[in-house]
Amino acid sequence: MTTLRTPGPTIGVVGGGQLGRMLAEAAAPLGVEVIVLDPTPDCPAALVARDQIVADFDDEAGIRELAARADVLTFEIELADQEVLNRVSEDSGTPVHPDPATLETIHDKLVQKRELEDAGVPVPPFREVEDADDIRAAIDDYGAPVMLKARTGGYDGRGNVPVESKDEADDALESVAGPAMVESFVDFEREVSVIAVKGDDEIATFPIGENVHVDEILRETIVPARSSEAVEERAREVAADVLEVMEGRGVYGIELFEAADGDVLLNEIAPRPHNSGHWTIEGAQSSQFEQHVRAVLGWPLAATDLRSPTVMTNLLADVNEEREAELGDLDRILETPGATLHWYGKRQARPLRKMGHVTVTREDASREELLETARELEDAVSFRS
Amino acid sequence: MTTLRTPGPTIGVVGGGQLGRMLAEAAAPLGVEVIVLDPTPDCPAALVARDQIVADFDDEAGIRELAARADVLTFEIELADQEVLNRVSEDSGTPVHPDPATLETIHDKLVQKRELEDAGVPVPPFREVEDADDIRAAIDDYGAPVMLKARTGGYDGRGNVPVESKDEADDALESVAGPAMVESFVDFEREVSVIAVKGDDEIATFPIGENVHVDEILRETIVPARSSEAVEERAREVAADVLEVMEGRGVYGIELFEAADGDVLLNEIAPRPHNSGHWTIEGAQSSQFEQHVRAVLGWPLAATDLRSPTVMTNLLADVNEEREAELGDLDRILETPGATLHWYGKRQARPLRKMGHVTVTREDASREELLETARELEDAVSFRS
Known part of the structure; x- marks a missing residue:
């Protein structure tokens, strides 16, 4: 009870960062307090959280202090150190959700893919890469191009290198500079994602979102996705299967490829609220952040139904070099019916840095109209004064 | 720009208090910071706000500090002292919205009613009360019962005394103990309210809500109100007329009587976000709190359309005496699709104190179904462990 x-x-x-900030925003109405640990003084979440501990993500003393002041620990970045988290949790008795073992699984894309494949989750053909011959063998087996991926540390497309022919194998491997894997290149119809929640003895999945990436960075999420009902159903099924593999409660962002034939294949997993789930704040009956709060506390999960067609667009810094953040001409965003601004409170703009996002949702508009509006709004604002 | x-x-x-807390919750996604001044250390808003200045509402030194750290001042309680606010604002150059003159007008119900009547706003017949004869004269003119009201300091029905006959006039006046006015008792069909926003050079009104009071304390707001379209239109018109009288930008809670013949009469005005507007957080395209943030900053106002039928129920402390707050058995609220909990973070429960509220909104439910659900949820939780 x-x-x-x-x-x-x-x-x-x-x-x-922004995930911690939106988590704290969702926690407040529930009477739940949030303390964040982050090395940047006055980090984005600090404004809303009860308190910030200024320390590196793997600073054991800092994490011990965090554990001592919290009822449960969680993380909003994959950089969290699973060994430290485990040790602190055992010593302090403060549980960590999701389980740090999940971080470890996800951290290494090869380990991740193997575990998921073993569990029956559909993944593109892949193999371990020890030398360039493995890449060439993959091209023989899967056909060109193939996708070479750093096993660890990739983010927003960093560490992913398409290899178009066998001649490029050596250079590609060198550019990744570390343990790697290679995957068949999926000729997808669209990229979709499912925000899935693992609760105490229940799971929940949100309606699938369609993601538009440019240069491997998410630009827009469109909900409902322009997929068939069968694909929607299959994607949520796959997401539920993925949760079986994941240990510990919380929200997972599950990125999928929808192939031309309607097949759904796993792309990547984030063991935390995900950029492609920001639309839920206004668009769904509950938000991914509220669900994460509920899940890690062991509270019942909330309904995930779509409220109305919704498009989310990221506000990426359109600057050429680092400078103080200033977003110009907000009026278009503020004046547009159904548009909601989320500003992350970062002091510095860097090229393509995620500075905020805008969600557009309206009962009386189609997703196509909303997408058009979202793009107009994104175009109208600028970080170049 | x-x-x-x-x-x-x-x-x-x-x-x-809770209004400051929800204001800070609405400000955060917009990148707007909030500092509150409140005498209670760790007041409800403190969790979410950037900072709290611990000082009495009329503490001039505290308000000077607040003005020095803020770009604009506002208030979430009528107890704010308009003279102090004016002086500090003039000295510091930090504007106050709404204008403290509005506080003064509203503070005295007689002055308020006179100004509104002069401006053409429909008000129930009223008169100043200097002695009990004035009450008896009112009964002659308006018929019994009449409503005797303290001119200042009333809140949640305190200071309002129905007078059923001339015999009661002396006792009633004594019980009010201060400057008073008397009003014709409106035999209303229902009580409705309009949340109205005065922006820089625009106004906005939300759809009207139907309010259910018990013992003069708001229990539920139902949207859409069960009024005719003509009444909805008239109520929003009256609200717009009220804004003409109010000075300075911000949100106003405008309580109205809907008479049996469809007439709309002004009851009371709060120069701030209002309990009867809490439904807007989930139920409307924007919330009254976001609108207040926008208005006081001089930003464009947002759309106010209803998103889906919505019922808000207050969680009043069902305790017989002051005790530490503990809300039992939340699960029903947490598990109900479309129900959202807002907990205000008050440490002490007192009889009928507002401790939080629950909003229920769903596309696929009628307001009658939502009202039934809201009442079940309100019944299911208790502050008596």
């Missing part, structure tokens, strides 16, 4: 007092339960979050 | 940097603009709020 869930009860609530003041102060309410406290969640300690490793990482205090 | 609105621009946004980090840190964003800062709003200094006199008062840090």
